[in-house]
Amino acid sequence: xxxxxxxxxxxxxxxxxxxxxxxxxxxxxxxxxxxxxxxxxxxxxxxxxxxxxxxxxxxxxxxxxxxxxxxxxxxxxxxxxxxxxxxxxxxxxxxxxxxxxxxxxxxxxxxxxxxxxxxxxxxxxxxxxxxxxxxxxxxxxxxxxxxxxxxxxxxxxxxxxxxxxxxxxxxxxxxxxxxxxxxxxxxxxxxxxxxxxxxxxxxxxxxxxxxxxxxxxxxxxxxxxxxxxxxxxxxxxxxxxxxxxxxxxxxxxxx
Amino acid sequence: xxxxxxxxxxxxxxxxxxxxxxxxxxxxxxxxxxxxxxxxxxxxxxxxxxxxxxxxxxxxxxxxxxxxxxxxxxxxxxxxxxxxxxxxxxxxxxxxxxxxxxxxxxxxxxxxxxxxxxxxxxxxxxxxxxxxxxxxxxxxxxxxxxxxxxxxxxxxxxxxxxxxxxxxxxxxxxxxxxx
Numbered sequence: 001x002x003x004x005x006x007x008x009x010x011x012x013x014x015x016x017x018x019x020x021x022x023x024x025x026x027x028x029x030x031x032x033x034x035x036x037x038x039x040x041x042x043x044x045x046x047x048x049x050x051x052x053x054x055x056x057x058x059x060x061x062x063x064x065x066x067x068x069x070x071x072x073x074x075x076x077x078x079x080x081x082x083x084x085x086x087x088x089x090x091x092x093x094x095x096x097x098x099x100x101x102x103x104x105x106x107x108x109x110x111x112x113x114x115x116x117x118x119x120x121x122x123x124x125x126x127x128x129x130x131x132x133x134x135x136x137x138x139x140x141x142x143x144x145x146x147x148x149x150x151x152x153x154x155x156x157x158x159x160x161x162x163x164x165x166x167x168x169x170x171x172x173x174x175x176x177x178x179x180x181x182x183x184x185x186x187x188x189x190x191x192x193x194x195x196x197x198x199x200x201x202x203x204x205x206x207x208x209x210x211x212x213x214x215x216x217x218x219x220x221x222x223x224x225x226x227x228x229x230x231x232x233x234x235x236x237x238x239x240x241x242x243x244x245x246x247x248x249x250x251x252x253x254x255x
Numbered sequence: 256x257x258x259x260x261x262x263x264x265x266x267x268x269x270x271x272x273x274x275x276x277x278x279x280x281x282x283x284x285x286x287x288x289x290x291x292x293x294x295x296x297x298x299x300x301x302x303x304x305x306x307x308x309x310x311x312x313x314x315x316x317x318x319x320x321x322x323x324x325x326x327x328x329x330x331x332x333x334x335x336x337x338x339x340x341x342x343x344x345x346x347x348x349x350x351x352x353x354x355x356x357x358x359x360x361x362x363x364x365x366x367x368x369x370x371x372x373x374x375x376x377x378x379x380x381x382x383x384x385x386x387x388x389x390x391x392x393x394x395x396x397x398x399x400x401x402x403x404x405x406x407x408x409x410x411x412x413x414x415x416x417x418x419x420x421x422x423x424x425x426x427x428x429x430x431x432x433x434x
């Protein structure tokens with residue numbers, strides 16, 4: 001017959017082990033670069049400013065047939081490495097990427113012209129993902145000519161208010177409310193654009209997802225790294241640390 | 256009729272209590288349970304995003320701790336504390352079930368197939384149910400679990416109930432069942 005004292009001691013030990021482990025995990029910083037002071041005009045996630053990077057639109061198609069029209073591009077158009085990034089505003093791991101590796105990439109490889117990033121949508125978690133993705137394209141349509149930087153401010157602000165997937169946080173009203181609060185975004189124009197073109201925008205998001213799937217992307221965040229010079233291509237799946245991106249960028253450049 | 260059900264329920268509850276208590280009856284068993292529970296937890300966490308786990312670990316085993324922490328944080332962010340607690344509970348119950356099964360085989364030998372066939376299918380079935388995220392991920396639907404009702408918690412809970420059911424059937428591995 002099991003000794004009750006041993007059972008109780010074993011239970012207490014397991015509980016203490018669990019609490020200690022959880023404490024360690026929950027103390028792990030979600031924002032590795034979280035010591036910087038926020039700049040109100042710069043896009044930021046959780047108070048971490050994203051460096052001033054160039055945003056622009058293009059009607060171009062990549063050498064391997066990826067249609068870039070309608071997709072925000074970040075960085076120099078003659079960059080050595082292109083990173084095609086498929087994300088979902090509801091995906092916690094995308095938020096993790098935006099808070100960490102994206103910040104570092106923007107500060108280093110995007111800022112020095114080595115990397116250009118295309119921000120595709122890959123609605124993967126539910127209807128609210130489609131709504132958020134389509135509304136992001138409405139914001140981009142409104143902002144891309146006059147004030148493209150405003151798109152990144154809205155994009156970052158949406159990740160800032162992210163809650164548990166499909167919990168109702170990503171409603172049209174909530175996302176338009178973000179547009180009203182972000183400087184440089186004409187929220188009324190965004191609302192009109194979204195209402196008048198909802199079906200077209202959702203179809204465009206669906207196309208973006210299909211383009212990713214056709215190139216092996218099956219989860220978010222998903223990345224395709226391509227060097228126009230060497231033709232080398234590699235995929236990265238998930239919010240991997242910046243060092244993994246750095247290593248793969250170098251590999252793609254040299255391969 | 257009702258008295259019969261109550262008596263059977265009491266028998267099952269007693270067997271479940273003994274099955275749960277057995278792994279904590281010696282230091283070796285406690286350690287064995289903890290090791291198996293930890294391995295199960297790691298497998299469950301890595302299987303929530305198999306393609307990322309493969310890429311990170313393929314780049315070097317020194318990425319193991321980063322992968323585990325990143326995917327644990329992602330699991331909590333995706334399914335919440337309740338879903339995470341169910342995964343931890345499942346890992347713990349798996350540790351208990353495996354130690355009970357090993358003890359049962361040692362006591363009765365491999366010839367006692369009734370307990371072995373009772374527990375092993377339970378482990379497999381509840382494993383599939385509990386690591387639904389991993390299975391769906393392997394099938395190319397890594398984000399699908401978050402889209403399920405209660406973020407897949409019902410699936411996890413079902414797996415845990417299945418495992419508890421098999422433990423209640425097996426009881427203390429050192430005792431023979433007469434029913």
